[in-house]
Amino acid sequence: MRAVTIAILCGAWLSCLIPADAIADDAGAYSTRPIQVIVPFGAGGNSDTIARVLQRAIADHQLLPQPLVILNVPGAGGTIGSRRALNASPDGDTLLFLHEGIITASYSGAATWGWRDFEPIAATGRNGGVIAVAEDSRFQGIEDLLAAAAEIPGTLTFATNIGAPAHFWAMQLEDARAGARFRYVQSGGGAARFHSLKGGHVEATAFSVAEFLSYRDGGLRALAILSEIRDPALPEVPTAREQGIEVIASNLQCWWAPKDTPAERLTLIGDALKQVMETPEFQKFASEQQIEPLFLSGPELTDELAQREAVIAAIAPRDIPGLPDVPLALAILSGLVGIGVLFARPAPRKLIQQGQVRDRTLLIRRTVTLVFATIFYAGLLAVSDSSLFAFFTFFFLTGIGNLLMMPRQPSWREGIAFVGFAGLMAYGLPWVFETVFGISMP
Amino acid sequence: MNPELFTPEILGLIALGTLLGIVVGAIPGLTGAMLIALTLPLTFSMNGDAALALLVAMYVGSVSGGLITATLLKMPGTPASVITTLDGYPMASGGRPGRALGLGIGASLIGGVISWGFLVLLARPAATWSTKLAPFDLFALVLVALVSIAAISERERGGLWRGLFAALIGCLAVMPGLHPATGEPRLTFGLVEMSDGFKLLPVLIGLFAFNQIIQDSLRPAEKGIETPSGKSDRIWLPLRDWLKQSVNLIRSSVIGTLIGILPGIGANVGSTVAYGAARSVSDKPEKFGTGCDEGIVASEAANNATVGGALIPLIALGIPGSVIDAVLLGAFVIHGLQPGPLLFKNHPETVHMISGSFFVANGVMFVMMILTARGLVRLSRVPLAWLAPPVIVFCIVGSYALANRMFDVWVMIGFGIFGFIMNRLRLPLAPFVIGFVLAPLAEENLSAGLMASGGSWAPLVTRPFALICVLIAVVAAGISIRRAARMPD
Numbered sequence: 001m002r003a004v005t006i007a008i009l010c011g012a013w014l015s016c017l018i019p020a021d022a023i024a025d026d027a028g029a030y031s032t033r034p035i036q037v038i039v040p041f042g043a044g045g046n047s048d049t050i051a052r053v054l055q056r057a058i059a060d061h062q063l064l065p066q067p068l069v070i071l072n073v074p075g076a077g078g079t080i081g082s083r084r085a086l087n088a089s090p091d092g093d094t095l096l097f098l099h100e101g102i103i104t105a106s107y108s109g110a111a112t113w114g115w116r117d118f119e120p121i122a123a124t125g126r127n128g129g130v131i132a133v134a135e136d137s138r139f140q141g142i143e144d145l146l147a148a149a150a151e152i153p154g155t156l157t158f159a160t161n162i163g164a165p166a167h168f169w170a171m172q173l174e175d176a177r178a179g180a181r182f183r184y185v186q187s188g189g190g191a192a193r194f195h196s197l198k199g200g201h202v203e204a205t206a207f208s209v210a211e212f213l214s215y216r217d218g219g220l221r222a223l224a225i226l227s228e229i230r231d232p233a234l235p236e237v238p239t240a241r242e243q244g245i246e247v248i249a250s251n252l253q254c255w256w257a258p259k260d261t262p263a264e265r266l267t268l269i270g271d272a273l274k275q276v277m278e279t280p281e282f283q284k285f286a287s288e289q290q291i292e293p294l295f296l297s298g299p300e301l302t303d304e305l306a307q308r309e310a311v312i313a314a315i316a317p318r319d320i321p322g323l324p325d326v327p328l329a330l331a332i333l334s335g336l337v338g339i340g341v342l343f344a345r346p347a348p349r350k351l352i353q354q355g356q357v358r359d360r361t362l363l364i365r366r367t368v369t370l371v372f373a374t375i376f377y378a379g380l381l382a383v384s385d386s387s388l389f390a391f392f393t394f395f396f397l398t399g400i401g402n403l404l405m406m407p408r409q410p411s412w413r414e415g416i417a418f419v420g421f422a423g424l425m426a427y428g429l430p431w432v433f434e435t436v437f438g439i440s441m442p
Numbered sequence: 443m444n445p446e447l448f449t450p451e452i453l454g455l456i457a458l459g460t461l462l463g464i465v466v467g468a469i470p471g472l473t474g475a476m477l478i479a480l481t482l483p484l485t486f487s488m489n490g491d492a493a494l495a496l497l498v499a500m501y502v503g504s505v506s507g508g509l510i511t512a513t514l515l516k517m518p519g520t521p522a523s524v525i526t527t528l529d530g531y532p533m534a535s536g537g538r539p540g541r542a543l544g545l546g547i548g549a550s551l552i553g554g555v556i557s558w559g560f561l562v563l564l565a566r567p568a569a570t571w572s573t574k575l576a577p578f579d580l581f582a583l584v585l586v587a588l589v590s591i592a593a594i595s596e597r598e599r600g601g602l603w604r605g606l607f608a609a610l611i612g613c614l615a616v617m618p619g620l621h622p623a624t625g626e627p628r629l630t631f632g633l634v635e636m637s638d639g640f641k642l643l644p645v646l647i648g649l650f651a652f653n654q655i656i657q658d659s660l661r662p663a664e665k666g667i668e669t670p671s672g673k674s675d676r677i678w679l680p681l682r683d684w685l686k687q688s689v690n691l692i693r694s695s696v697i698g699t700l701i702g703i704l705p706g707i708g709a710n711v712g713s714t715v716a717y718g719a720a721r722s723v724s725d726k727p728e729k730f731g732t733g734c735d736e737g738i739v740a741s742e743a744a745n746n747a748t749v750g751g752a753l754i755p756l757i758a759l760g761i762p763g764s765v766i767d768a769v770l771l772g773a774f775v776i777h778g779l780q781p782g783p784l785l786f787k788n789h790p791e792t793v794h795m796i797s798g799s800f801f802v803a804n805g806v807m808f809v810m811m812i813l814t815a816r817g818l819v820r821l822s823r824v825p826l827a828w829l830a831p832p833v834i835v836f837c838i839v840g841s842y843a844l845a846n847r848m849f850d851v852w853v854m855i856g857f858g859i860f861g862f863i864m865n866r867l868r869l870p871l872a873p874f875v876i877g878f879v880l881a882p883l884a885e886e887n888l889s890a891g892l893m894a895s896g897g898s899w900a901p902l903v904t905r906p907f908a909l910i911c912v913l914i915a916v917v918a919a920g921i922s923i924r925r926a927a928r929m930p931d
Contacts, residue, residue, distance in 0.1 A: 071846050077625065080638050080845070109626055110637075157894050163625035185577075185893045186623040188886070191780045199573040201894060218787060322897025326885050327617040327629060334610035340603040341869075359662050367659040374652070374834055375855060381838065382848040397831040405659070405827035418827070425832055433484075433839060 034069040035269075037095045038088075040081020041074050046210070048072060050253060050291065051097045054124065054273065057281045063272040068095075077101060077163055079111045086113055090258040092265030095121070099253050100165050103309050108163035115305055118256035122270045123296040123304070124277055125286060127251040129169050129226040130212040130237070133204045134197050135219040142224035142243045145204055146177040153181035159196040159205035160184045166193075166206040169226060169249045171315040173240075176247045194218065208251060209233060210290040226250065233290050252308065253291070254301075270297045366404050373400055394426035447495070447798040455492055456499040456799050460806045463503020467520050468511050468818045472829070474504025474520060476651040478769045480833070482643060482776070483840040490777030491792050495799035497773055498753075501766050502554060502803040505749055506811060507818070509546040509742055514539055514819050522745040525713040529730065529737030536733050539816075540675035545735055546742040547811045548679065549691060553743035554804035556695035557702065557750025561757075561797050568758035569783040577891035578901040580759075582911030584884040587761065588613075588877065589915045589922075590704055602926040608869045612877025613884075615640060622882060623889035635849040642772050644841040644854040645878060649871055650765070651837050652858030655830050657865065677812055687739050690720055698744030702751020702763055712751075716744030750800060757781055757793060761883070765872055768879045776844075 037055065041047045048070070055068045073081035078101045085096035096118065106114035131142055139145045149156040160167045162184065174180045182204075187196045190211035196202045198218055207215070209231055212222060224240040225231055226249040240247045255273060257266060276282055277295050286293045296304055377396045381389065402410060402418045410418065446452070462481075466472040478500050485493035508520035513530035526546060533542040575583070588609055618629040619639025630636035684691075694716035701712040720740035721730045730737050752763030753770075760781035762768040774781050779792055786793055841854040861871060895901055902908050 073846055077620065080635070080847070083634055084847075110620070155896075162623065183893065183896065185890050186886070187890060189780075191782075191784050194784065195573060195782065196890075199576065201576050201890075214788065215784075218784075322892055323623060323889055324892075326881075326888075327614065330610060330614045330617065330881075334607060334614060337603060337607045337610055341607045343603075363660050363662065367656055370659050370830070370834075371656065371859065374838075377834075378838055378848070378851050378855060381842075382851070393835055397835065400834070401827045401831040405825070405830050421828070422831070425835070429835065429839070433843075 034067045035064070035093055035095060037068050037070050037097055038081045038085045039070055039072050039097050040078035041072065046208075046289075047097060047099065047253070049289075050125065050285075053282060053285045054276055057276045057279050058272055060281070061276065061279060063275050064269070077105060077110055079105050082111065082113070085256065085258060086117055088258045090119075090261040092257060092261050092269070094258060095269065096256040097253070098256065099127075099251050100308060102254070102256070103305070103312050104163060104165055104168055107312050108167075110163055115254075115256075115309065117259055119259060119261050119266055120301050120305060121255040121257055121266050121297065122273045123252050123254045123294065123301055124273055125253045125291040126294045127253070127291060128209040128231055129166070129249050129251070130207050130209055130234070131169075131173070131204060131223045131226070131240070132197065132207055132212055132220045133223055134200065135221050137203065137221065139204070139223060141238075142173070142240050142245050143177075145223055146173060146180045146245065149174070149182050150177060150179035153179060154183050156182055156204070157185050157202040158182035159187040159193040159202040161188055161193070162186050165249075165251045166208075168312055168315060169206045169247075172247045172249055172311065173245065175315060176240075176245050190215070194220070208290075213290060231290070249311075250292075252294075252296075252304070254305075273297075369404055370400060373404075390426045390430050393429065394422055397422035397425055447795060447802070452492060452495050452795075452799070453802070455496040456803050457806050457810075459496040459499030460503040460803050461810060463500040463505075464507035464510075464807065464810060464814075464818065465503075467504040467507020467523075469824065469829075472833075473650060473654060474501060475646065475765045475769060476654055476833075477504060478766055479643065479646045480651055480836045480840050482769060482773055483843040485773070486776065486843060490774075490779055491795040493773060493777055494770070494792065495795055497770055498796055498799045499803035499806070501749055501770070502746070502800065502807055503810075504766075505745055506547070506550045506742075506807050509550065510543065510811070510815050510818050513542045513546055513738075522713060522748075523741070525717045525741040525745075526738060528717070528741075529733050529735075530741075532731070532733030533738070534733075538675050538733075540677045541679065542733070542738060543815045544677040544679045544812075545683075545738045547677070547808060547815065548684065549687075549694075549739040549742040550746040550811075551804055551808040552691050553695045553698055553746035554750060554807070555801070556692065556743075557699040557747035558797065558801050558804065560699045561750045561753050561800065565754050565757045565793065565797070566786055568754060569786050572759050573783050575907065576901065576905060577887040577894065578905055579907045579911070581884055581887040581891060582902060582908040582915070583759075584761070584880050584887065586911050586915045586918070587704075587880055588884070589918050602922050604869050605873045608864065608871070609873035609877035611869075612874035613881035615645070615874075616878045616881050622886040623893065635847070638845075640853050640857070641844060641850060642768065642879065643844045644850040645857045646765070646769055646772075646875065647837050647841055648854040648857030648859075649861040649875065651833060652854060653861035653865070653871075655833055655837075656858065656862045658826055659830065677815065683735070687735060690736050690739050691743050693719060693723075694740040694743040695747040698747025699751035701744075702748030703754050704763065712748035713741040713745040716740045746804070753796065753800065757785065757796065758783075762876070762879055765875050768875055771879065 037051060039048050039051045051070055055070055058064055059067055073084055078098055082096060082098055082102055082105070085094060088094035102111075102115050102118075105111040131145070133139050133145070139148065145156070149158075158170055160170055167184070170182060170184070174182060185196065185202050187193045187202070187205070190207055193205040193207065194211075194215045197205050197220065204223070209225070212220065213233060216222075222234060222237040224243055224245070225234060225237045226240055226247055228239070228241070228248055230237065230239060255269070257269075274295055274297065277293055283293065285291075373396065377392060380392050384392065398419055401422065402415065406414070406418075462477060463474060466477045467474060478497050481497065481500065482493075485496065488496075504520060505522050508518055508523035509526050509530065512518040512523040512526040513534050516527050516531040518524045518527055530542045530546060533539075616639065618631075618636050620626065620637060621628050627637040697716045697719060698712040701715060717730075717737060717740045720736050721727045724730065724736060726734075748764070752767050755761040755763050756767045756770060758781070760771060760774075762771045771781065779785060779789060837854055837858075838851050841850040842848065844850050864871060864874065891901060892899070902912060
């Protein structure tokens with residue numbers, strides 16, 4: 001009854017075409033389409049939390065005609081996500097929420113694009129920086145620390161996250177005190193830097209104020225805060241300036257749009273962001289998270305960014321000497337061991353363990369078709385609009401399952417049952433994924 | 443705002459996870475690693491603790507479920523229960539399927555509970571102690587782990603070389619991306635998408651889910667094995683039978699736990715070693731393999747004990763003990779949790795949730811298996827037509843959902859095909875994955891160590907802990923090379 005199955009499938013596929021087209025047309029209209037905000041870090045991180053608080057408050061107060069949707073595109077220090085925003089069409093439907101990492105990435109070589117390749121919309125907050133040591137450290141102030149770093153340059157160990165703002169803060173400190181040179185030790189994120197400090201493997205490191213507050217009870221002491229004035233959460237910690245070190249550094253949280261996005265869209269979103277920062281929800285969140293609720297937009301913001309860029313550009317990242325070429329070493333080693341494997345005469349596993357010759361060709365044929373169908377299916381998803389997901393999935397499920405994998409020709413009943421199952425999966429999955437699990441579909 | 447363990451929501455998730463784990467464990471074409479890798483993307487929007495409770499329950503269920511088909515059909519549902527077939531199937535086909543299942547299920551529970559005890563006792567001290575480890579110490583520790591994977595690989599001629607080779611290409615496969623210390627892109631072949639390298643989740647989904655479907659598709663439909671139909675004997679065994687096994691239970695569980703702690707060595711090795719130990723101390727070793735109680739108990743107590751053992755280095759140091767632990771490590775990272783001492787300080791509720799859900803899942807597993815064991819056998823006959831297409835769709839959506847980009851889907855498909863080729867060449871997958879997970883850890887620590895020492899390798903031999911690790915690695919490598927050389931053709 002293979003013909004029967006094909007007939008059922010053709011009918012079902014044709015009926016699918018109609019709603020799919022209707023959806024595709026509908027999505028073209030601007031007024032109903034949500035604005036996608038790319039957060040180039042994982043869900044649950046600092047940037048993601050801020051973006052989601054702002055998104056919720058904008059929705060609650062109906063500050064924008066369309067809803068904002070957060071899309072997490074993590075990876076490579078934020079450059080994977082910023083690249084996607086860079087290439088998005090400049091219609092105001094795609095925005096980027098990224099802090100100063102956008103400037104540091106272009107100066108550390110991680111990205112070939114910089115902040116000038118985007119339209120800055122607004123800055124919605126600032127995180128201060130803290131220089132910290134272990135509780136029992138010999139250093140009492142920032143001047144102490146820098147004097148030691150200048151005494152024998154390049155021996156005082158400083159845990160850092162190379163390319164990230166914390167790294168540039170430390171380099172600003174070096175610039176402020178003649179002759180001071182730290183020995184940078186790559187540790188990674190805040191938790192990793194805390195470990196290095198706590199375990200006594202490095203002598204100093206930099207944290208954001210929020211990070212410092214969450215680790216303080218673990219046995220840390222702040223030497224200086226890198227803001228203009230003392231932080232209300234850490235009133236006992238003097239600023240670097242008070243101690244005679246002229247360094248002001250912080251991390252600015254910014255909203256960006258692709259280059260050439262119409263100015264009226266930028267103003268609309270900028271105004272919404274300005275209003276949302278005055279809501280009690282955001283004020284409460286900002287004070288809990290130690291974010292300074294600073295709002296900047298327009299020329300003010302551009303000036304501030306240019307100023308920050310100038311500071312970062314003035315500090316040239318130094319090469320890190322003496323690191324082995326691990327990939328090369330591994331390639332050589334695996335080449336040698338590979339020769340060992342050849343000598344041990346590996347007998348390739350039989351493709352099919354048991355079964356008749358007729359079975360064998362059939363199984364190989366269906367497996368090859370399965371793999372190619374999967375590649376084809378993924379290819380379709382990659383080039384198509386997301387509203388077609390259910391349609392392609394149905395196509396795939398019925399095709400692979402019913403035509404390829406059924407051990408024998410299915411009966412009418414089995415065919416209908418399977419098509420029903422495939423339809424349920426294809427149209428149920430997007431609903432389950434998007435509404436229940438909050439995952440956006442390809 | 444973190445959920446408590448004893449709420450309907452969490453207990454429901456644990457029950458669901460255990461059940462799903464048992465089901466995939468019982469179906470020969472599906473594995474626990476596949477289930478957990480495919481479930482992880484679904485937990486993105488969940489609370490991290492709830493997600494971990496669900497995944498740990500799946501882990502427990504999947505290691506246990508394999509014993510059903512291993513015992514009744516001589517088809518191990520998971521590699522962990524291969525050894526169980528040796529005595530389980532003869533006993534079941536000899537007319538006592540209930541007793542065989544009862545022994546396996548009970549031993550699984552006790553193995554799990556004993557290893558839970560170790561988890562609760564050891565995890566915190568291990569985590570506290572780990573802060574004292576300098577980058578070079580950690581590098582040396584990872585080196586020991588890498589050598590031990592290769593040393594334990596397949597016990598056949600050339601197994602050592604193939605294990606080592608698989609581990610090395612696993613290390614190589616993770617090299618593209620950003621340099622761990624300087625942050626510069628390397629080996630990206632000019633593709634910007636590659637600057638983040640290959641992520642663990644799509645690689646795992648490819649190797650363990652998509653590859654598995656390809657393998658299953660090549661396997662002819664099983665026929666001819668019938669469920670043994672002896673007189674219906676009871677699954678529930680009298681206490682006196684268990685007392686007779688008490689020494690065996692404790693020994694096998696301790697062996698399983700210790701082997702679980704060693705990185706890269708899965709549950710199947712735990713059960714093999716425990717089975718060997720039980721046979722060598724037995725006064726009737728000739729009974730092993732003919733359907734004796736001791737064999738089933740040793741195998742099943744040990745394979746469940748490896749689960750708790752493997753969670754210890756995962757929570758304390760962030761070093762995964764098995765393939766499934768590598769997925770769990772991914773779950774930690776995705777939910778913004780960093781395993782290690784800070785987890786005990788900043789998120790004690792997460793640690794309690796993991797150990798608590800591990801304990802509860804073992805209990806739930808016991809009850810569910812006792813009630814459903816006989817019925818679950820039928821599941822092993824679900825045709826591929828109903829399984830393969832949805833699994834592939836899940837593979838694609840799951841890989842995409844990780845970072846909302848199609849690139850990861852292509853990585854998943856590529857590694858699926860790659861895994862298939864590895865399998866054909868008899869290259870084991872587990873060392874590959876462990877190499878893939880451990881290489882960045884090794885390189886980060888080596889770089890940090892070299893940066894702190896100003897480029898000197900001396901701390902590797904001047905720091906006592908690092909020196910001990912290096913010596914262990916050298917000795918272990920020497921022993922396994924000698925054993926490999928002596929092995930007959």
